[in-house]
Amino acid sequence: MFREITFAALATASLSVAPAATAATPSPPNAEAYIIWPPDGAVIAGGKLWVRMGLRNMGVCPKGVDLPNVGHHHLLIDTELAPDAQIPSDRNHLHFGAGETEARLELPPGKHTLQMFLGDHDHMPHDPPVHSRKITITVP
């Protein structure tokens, strides 16, 4: 009997805690991230470019600061986005945790994809996730 009660209590506790632990930071429903430049299909001679990151109906804020309706930019290069996990930090996932709105890139020759993904103060995607369309550029 005692054991059953403990189990029940544990189950209840974990049930009530679980949603809070996974609750994502809400984003405004009309928020929109988009790549201002370069345009989809652009050919970038030399492979050096500035990517301008655009955001509508939402603000930019450095990492670690928990405020409503803000996030910081991530630029995904040659990779897919995973909307349910913390955004990785590697060569394919550039973080702009200091509130930057433009990114300087140097890409090798070939086709490359670029996509923006907004992260909250803890680099987690918002709910709903705020990301741009994926574009493809070519470095000849």
Add this chain to the structure above:
Amino acid sequence: MDKRMYQLVAAAVLLFADPALAGPTEAPHDAYLYIGWPNDGQVLPAGKPFRVWFGLRNMGVAPKDVKFPNTGHHHLLIDTELPPADEGIPSDRKHLHFGSGETETMVELPPGRHTLQLLMGDDKHIPHNPPVSSRKVTITIR
């Protein structure tokens, strides 16, 4: 006063200005603020709001009251000169504040010539040291 004269006066003011006449927050010396759209000299249709893009390089955006190195928030100056660099940027119809970290906005202006200029403010709306401002663009609404 023609444009060159303005530039000369501005240069003289910069040269002889008291270094104390700047805000307490440092900005990177290579910070570059610019209006990505509209272009200087652009003619835009009357009665239609247009988007203004805030471009910023070598520096980041942070909402007001957030103290984070090398960041600030955007202010759009419409039909006015740069305010004093050592006080809070005024908040009125000629000085629009973007204290939530916005990086673009929609504006509608009456027919005529108008000037647009960006100025960064620190967590307390005071320009940085050195002040980070864009070139002023002139547009025509008709």
